[in-house]
Amino acid sequence: MGGITFLVGENIPVGTFSDYFSYGPSASLGILIHTPYFYKYLFSEGTVTFNKHSLHESPNSHLTMYSLGLATGIFYPLGKYIVPYGSIGIQESCLVFNAHTTNKTVTEFSPMAFLQGGIAIPLYSQFFLRCNVTFTIAEISHERFSSISFSIGGMLNYPPNMWRIGSPYDTAKKPHQQENADDLYKEAQAAAEAGEIEKAEDLLKKIFELNPQHQPSKELQNKFLIAKENYNKATLLINEKKYFAAIAPLELSLPYIKSASKDLLFVRSKLINEIPYLEKVGIEAYQNKDYNRCIIIMNKIKTIDPKNEIVEMYLPRAIKRKEAIERLK
Numbered sequence: 001m002g003g004i005t006f007l008v009g010e011n012i013p014v015g016t017f018s019d020y021f022s023y024g025p026s027a028s029l030g031i032l033i034h035t036p037y038f039y040k041y042l043f044s045e046g047t048v049t050f051n052k053h054s055l056h057e058s059p060n061s062h063l064t065m066y067s068l069g070l071a072t073g074i075f076y077p078l079g080k081y082i083v084p085y086g087s088i089g090i091q092e093s094c095l096v097f098n099a100h101t102t103n104k105t106v107t108e109f110s111p112m113a114f115l116q117g118g119i120a121i122p123l124y125s126q127f128f129l130r131c132n133v134t135f136t137i138a139e140i141s142h143e144r145f146s147s148i149s150f151s152i153g154g155m156l157n158y159p160p161n162m163w164r165i166g167s168p169y170d171t172a173k174k175p176h177q178q179e180n181a182d183d184l185y186k187e188a189q190a191a192a193e194a195g196e197i198e199k200a201e202d203l204l205k206k207i208f209e210l211n212p213q214h215q216p217s218k219e220l221q222n223k224f225l226i227a228k229e230n231y232n233k234a235t236l237l238i239n240e241k242k243y244f245a246a247i248a249p250l251e252l253s254l255p256y257i258k259s260a261s262k263d264l265l266f267v268r269s270k271l272i273n274e275i276p277y278l279e280k281v282g283i284e285a286y287q288n289k290d291y292n293r294c295i296i297i298m299n300k301i302k303t304i305d306p307k308n309e310i311v312e313m314y315l316p317r318a319i320k321r322k323e324a325i326e327r328l329k
Contacts, residue, residue: 005030007132009151011051017145021053021063026149032157035072044072045087051147060100065138067093067112075120083128086117093138112138120155128155181211188220195258197224227256234263243267247303271304279310286314291322 011026012018030047051065073087090113097106118132134149188203201224207217230249237246246267253260282297298315301308 003155003157005155007151007153011149013147015146024053026051041074064096067091083120110138181207227253231257243270291318294318
């Protein structure tokens, strides 16, 4: 999850160089990524920054800075409509000084460190207004150059509402934007039936964040667990070449495990050559009035070949004969 950020503003020199340089324009473009691996509200940001200052005594002489920076920080939503944040970072800068009076240009590279903070305000679920203050420390000709930048801009984030706070302007949100648990469950169920179990599990996580006691989601999650257990069992049986025993757990893992369909075709192809012999034995059992044995054999054939014509003919007959005999006892 992340967003594209942009800021424009004024950069004001402070300290030693404030007597030499005037304030100047500042602009930055960056990518901000939510990184909740160590802390829920952690983020990282990479930026490209431009600053320009003119000399007090020679307005046509300029110091221009081009910087690549990397920062990490934290944010914390306060209510629904404001997100304060702060970060610390480093950047490498290319400093270009153009002296108008001598018509000379001097270029040097300097590492920098910076602190920044500000607030983000949601205007829409996918767009934030951003107000930012940055304090930067660099080195120019072995002297410390410090500056404060005041800027304003925005952030286009993806997915929408990635920071999980509201917006006063989103008055007509769609159901999936409201993250209603029942609507998310429908999406999870559709994904599960399509065999997209990872997508379904991600949706279930969102549901449990909204409603930890959502019963239909608990039931669907339990079905996933059963499907995974059966698929793991079938995989072990296939590895042991126990193909017939693998059919039942593979069928129980459908439709949630997409690869189960392919594995089911594979194990049935391994057993297809046994069907003529089983058909012969099953018919003989029926003719010898051993209906119990006939039913067992026909069910075995049906497991391998669900649409087998011999099974469709003899299995219902054997069941009816067996039931008739039991009624006469």
